[in-house]
Amino acid sequence: MSKTPVQFRHNGFDVAVFVDGGASLLTALRDGVGDTSPKFGCGQGTCGVCSVLIDGELHLSCITLAETVGGRSVETADGLKAGAALHPLQTAFMENFAAQCGFCTPGMLMAAKALLDRNPAPTRADVIEAISGNICRCTGYEPIINAILAAAGNRQRA
Amino acid sequence: MPITVKTFASLGEAASALAADRGARFLAGGTLVMRAINEGDTSFSTVVRSTDRGFAEIRPASARVTLGAGVTMAQIMANRELAFLHPVARAVGGPAIRNMATVGGNLFAPSPYGDFTAALLALDATLSMQGSYGGRETPLEEFLANRERNNGLVSSVTFNRPATPEAFRFRKVARVKPKGISVLSIAAHLPMNGGRIAGARVAYGAMAPTPIRAKSVERALEGRALDEAGTAAAVAVAAEGTSPATDALASAWYRREMIAVHLKRLLAGTA
Numbered sequence: 028m029s030k031t032p033v034q035f036r037h038n039g040f041d042v043a044v045f046v047d048g049g050a051s052l053l054t055a056l057r058d059g060v061g062d063t064s065p066k067f068g069c070g071q072g073t074c075g076v077c078s079v080l081i082d083g084e085l086h087l088s089c090i091t092l093a094e095t096v097g098g099r100s101v102e103t104a105d106g107l108k109a110g111a112a113l114h115p116l117q118t119a120f121m122e123n124f125a126a127q128c129g130f131c132t133p134g135m136l137m138a139a140k141a142l143l144d145r146n147p148a149p150t151r152a153d154v155i156e157a158i159s160g161n162i163c164r165c166t167g168y169e170p171i172i173n174a175i176l177a178a179a180g181n182r183q184r185a
Numbered sequence: 186m187p188i189t190v191k192t193f194a195s196l197g198e199a200a201s202a203l204a205a206d207r208g209a210r211f212l213a214g215g216t217l218v219m220r221a222i223n224e225g226d227t228s229f230s231t232v233v234r235s236t237d238r239g240f241a242e243i244r245p246a247s248a249r250v251t252l253g254a255g256v257t258m259a260q261i262m263a264n265r266e267l268a269f270l271h272p273v274a275r276a277v278g279g280p281a282i283r284n285m286a287t288v289g290g291n292l293f294a295p296s297p298y299g300d301f302t303a304a305l306l307a308l309d310a311t312l313s314m315q316g317s318y319g320g321r322e323t324p325l326e327e328f329l330a331n332r333e334r335n336n337g338l339v340s341s342v343t344f345n346r347p348a349t350p351e352a353f354r355f356r357k358v359a360r361v362k363p364k365g366i367s368v369l370s371i372a373a374h375l376p377m378n379g380g381r382i383a384g385a386r387v388a389y390g391a392m393a394p395t396p397i398r399a400k401s402v403e404r405a406l407e408g409r410a411l412d413e414a415g416t417a418a419a420v421a422v423a424a425e426g427t428s429p430a431t432d433a434l435a436s437a438w439y440r441r442e443m444i445a446v447h448l449k450r451l452l453a454g455t456a
Contacts, residue, residue: 031190049188049222049232070223072216078281084259085281090219092212092232094190138280159364160279 035096037062038106046093053077053088055096056103064105064133068162075161078134079103085141087160104133107140116140119178120171127165134161139175149179188222189231199235200315200338209233211338213240213255214285216278217293240340243267251343254289258282258301269346269353273304273372276357279364289339292325293332296430297391300357300370302329306388306396307353307372308344315340329395348376356451357390358443360434367391368435369444371451375406382406382415387448392427392440401425402448416452423448 030045037060044059056062056079065088068074077089080102088101107114113121116139126132135158142149142157149157154175155168163171191209193199203209209231212218218232240255245266252261258274261267262283277286277300291301292312302325310325314337325342328335347353354373359365370390375382385406387399401422409415429440 047187048190051219051223071220072278072282072285075279075281084284086284087281089223090215090285092190092215092219092234094192095215095234141280156363157280160281 031094033094033097035098036100038102044093050093051089052079052081052086052091052093052096052101055093056088056101062103062105064103066130066133068130073162074131074134075138075158076131076134078137078161080137080141083141083144085138102137102140104136107136114140115181116143116175116178119174119181123170123174123177125166125171125174127163131161131163131165135163135171139178142175143179147179149176151176188229191231191233193233193235194237196235196237196240196315196338196340199233199237200340202231202233203338204316204336206231206233213287213290214257216282216286217290245346248346249343250346251341252288253341254287254292254339256288257284258286258288259284261288269350270304273301273355276300276355276370288342292328292339292342296394296396297367297369297432297434299396300367300390303370303388303390303396304355304372305342305344306398307355307374307386308347309374309386310342310344312339313341313343314338326398329397332395347374352376354451354454356447358447366434369429369440369447371444371447373451375411377411380410381408382411383408387419389427389444392429392444394428394430397426399423399426399448411452416449419452420445420449 032045034043042060044055046055053065056065065079066076068076070089072087072090077087079088082099116136120126138158138161154172191202203211208229210218210229212232212234240253242253243256243264244251258277261270261274305325312323312328314321314323316337352375357370358368367390372388374386376384385403387402389399390396402419405419405422423445424441429437431437
């Protein structure tokens with residue numbers, strides 16, 4: 028079976044990878060690009076740990092066919108930081124103890140970024156809605172909600 | 186097993202490729218087909234997709250609304266002219282799923298999924314099917330009855346806009362909020378004529394292997410006012426014709442008991 032070439036923008040850089048027929052974007056990112064920040068959880072679109080932004084929209088990379096992102100822009104949690112400087116969301120997650128085991132964190136960060144990019148001043152209900160597709164088995168969600176609200180607050184003050 | 190992916194510029198070509206290959210599955214948003222691939226489903230070896238622009242187009246004419254089968258739940262929520270459908274689209278999955286899941290895909294979502302399709306049933310939707318021999322129109326109810334045997338490609342869904350926003354009602358019951366899978370869902374289109382219901386359409390999700398019309402309820406409501414007596418007559422026959430499943434979310438018995446409770450609340454317009 029021949030492989031299919033896919034070219035896309037990954038966290039601001041052009042990348043090209045070869046994928047097997049039917050391969051997911053998650054596989055292309057982890058095995059092809061070498062970005063292991065999006066995780067494989069359920070493979071069903073239920074848990075949200077594989078969440079990435081495609082052209083700024085939140086998508087689940089495990090149920091996205093890799094070749095559908097050809098020519099598009101894909102952002103992952105790995106692209107949030109600027110050099111050694113953490114993204115405000117990452118800082119807020121750290122300060123609010125929003126990561127416990129950390130497995131859901133990359134997906135939570137991308138769901139939160141998708142929210143704040145569109146709505147810089149979300150209510151608590153907006154935040155709960157925005158991360159409703161992301162499962163966390165450790166924190167009970169409250170620290171994550173607080174972190175996202177804190178990041179929104181910090182951003183407004185900045 | 187690797188899958189062969191075939192991408193076509195037009196829906197017509199995609200429909201021909203689909204009809205020519207029994208081992209082909211059409212991929213729209215990916216929430217069903219990619220999930221099947223990840224689970225190791227070997228019942229298909231080819232994935233057909235189309236980049237046809239019309240496939241993801243919303244045409245909200247004044248009275249008739251046409252949704253391309255590739256229109257996503259997020260697109261519906263972003264369209265102001267489709268405000269009556271916003272609660273339905275919002276009831277599907279979480280934000281990421283709504284950016285991916287399509288109107289066409291929802292038609293094939295196995296129970297207890299398919300809440301959007303229940304709403305389309307209540308709106309008396311018809312489907313445009315693209316077959317290898319050209320297009321044809323199929324009533325949604327007829328399509329659902331033969332869902333597993335269909336080999337055409339749904340290109341769009343068309344329905345009449347509700348007479349008034351209040352005439353269309355939708356309710357989804359889930360154990361987890363804001364994102365949970367349906368215990369059941371109910372959609373109703375209840376146009377009023379001189380204070381009486383004329384042309385009642387009531388549909389259920391998760392109450393049978395596919396979304397179904399609640400025809401006994403429709404008959405009970407026809408010509409009645411939405412008062413205590415009219416509501417009671419409908420609620421008395423709420424579970425008629427249903428065959429819900431027992432699954433991890435609810436037993437069949439529980440679903441049959443609850444459908445009457447939630448139909449009553451839907452008709453009363455209370456939360």
